[in-house]
Amino acid sequence: MTLWWIGDAVLLVVVVPVVVILLRGVLKAATSIVPSVQQIAAVAAAGSKDLDAAVLLLTTQDQVAQTVAGVANYGGSLDVILDDA
Amino acid sequence: MVLAFMAVGAVTILGVALIVAALVVYLVAVIVQLRKITAGLDVVISHVGEIVQKSGPVNDVVTAINGQLDAGVDLLEGLLVQKAGMMDAVGLVDGLYPGAAAAGFRNFPESLTVTAPRIGEVYTKGTLTLARLGREAPIALGNPAGFPLRNVEGGSLAARLLYPELRQSRPKSLPRSPVIGIDAPVQYEQREDIGAPRKRPPSRG
Numbered sequence: 001m002t003l004w005w006i007g008d009a010v011l012l013v014v015v016v017p018v019v020v021i022l023l024r025g026v027l028k029a030a031t032s033i034v035p036s037v038q039q040i041a042a043v044a045a046a047g048s049k050d051l052d053a054a055v056l057l058l059t060t061q062d063q064v065a066q067t068v069a070g071v072a073n074y075g076g077s078l079d080v081i082l083d084d085a
Numbered sequence: 086m087v088l089a090f091m092a093v094g095a096v097t098i099l100g101v102a103l104i105v106a107a108l109v110v111y112l113v114a115v116i117v118q119l120r121k122i123t124a125g126l127d128v129v130i131s132h133v134g135e136i137v138q139k140s141g142p143v144n145d146v147v148t149a150i151n152g153q154l155d156a157g158v159d160l161l162e163g164l165l166v167q168k169a170g171m172m173d174a175v176g177l178v179d180g181l182y183p184g185a186a187a188a189g190f191r192n193f194p195e196s197l198t199v200t201a202p203r204i205g206e207v208y209t210k211g212t213l214t215l216a217r218l219g220r221e222a223p224i225a226l227g228n229p230a231g232f233p234l235r236n237v238e239g240g241s242l243a244a245r246l247l248y249p250e251l252r253q254s255r256p257k258s259l260p261r262s263p264v265i266g267i268d269a270p271v272q273y274e275q276r277e278d279i280g281a282p283r284k285r286p287p288s289r290g
Contacts, residue, residue, distance in 0.1 A: 011100035023111030030118035037125030044132030051139035085170030
């Protein structure tokens with residue numbers, strides 16, 4: 001009977017507070033992750049929006065190709081017109 | 086005795102009930118937070134997928150653009166060196182962009198060893214080439230906008246604009262060139278050693 005009372009005392013004074021402390025730590029850690037995940041989501045959304053202009057690279061590629069082709073045509077004409085050094 | 090056992094059992098049950106209640110409360114709260122984390126990670130994954138999708142062709146496109154620009158640079162460098170010569174090409178580049186001659190031409194490593202000549206605003210060879218093109222170049226004949234490089238009738242004015250302001254303002258008199266010859270106002274004494282036999286060094290032994 002005495003040992004049982006001692007066991008109850010240990011259960012109420014030691015085990016229950018330890019369980020509560022551990023569970024509060026887990027909850028605090030889980031709560032602290034949420035803002036970080038939300039910030040990462042915001043940054044990823046901004047990064048995705050910034051890359052919307054990447055499609056214009058195809059237009060840039062076409063423009064560069066046309067410009068280089070024009071330069072090549074002018075260069076070929078100059079090569080014919082001008083004497084070498 | 087029975088009451089004592091019942092009291093001890095009740096305290097035990099109370100302790101276990103407290104532990105279970107704490108587990109339920111905190112674990113439910115943790116589950117709620119984990120669900121928020123899962124939702125946030127779903128958003129992150131969708132945006133990262135968009136980033137991967139949008140940035141996928143960038144590497145190939147940029148590589149193609151660089152290749153085309155490299156071809157243009159090769160063409161222009163080769164044309165400049167071929168038409169102006171290495172020395173004048175380096176001088177022209179350095180004249181337009183001071184200090185650029187130190188970097189040299191990409192396809193001509195020997196350009197690093199060339200001392201850039203000082204070429205001012207007027208490149209005589211280029212001026213002559215422009216003048217020749219204005220008179221003779223076949224591209225000047227069919228241009229609806231007129232002669233692209235030089236007006237044939239007013240050609241002297243167009244060429245004069247390339248030179249410093251002193252000659253563009255049409256001054257009435259410029260400093261005259263020095264007069265030389267026997268009638269020159271300034272005569273210099275003739276040196277006696279000119280035309281005389283060259284002095285021979287003393288022979289040895």
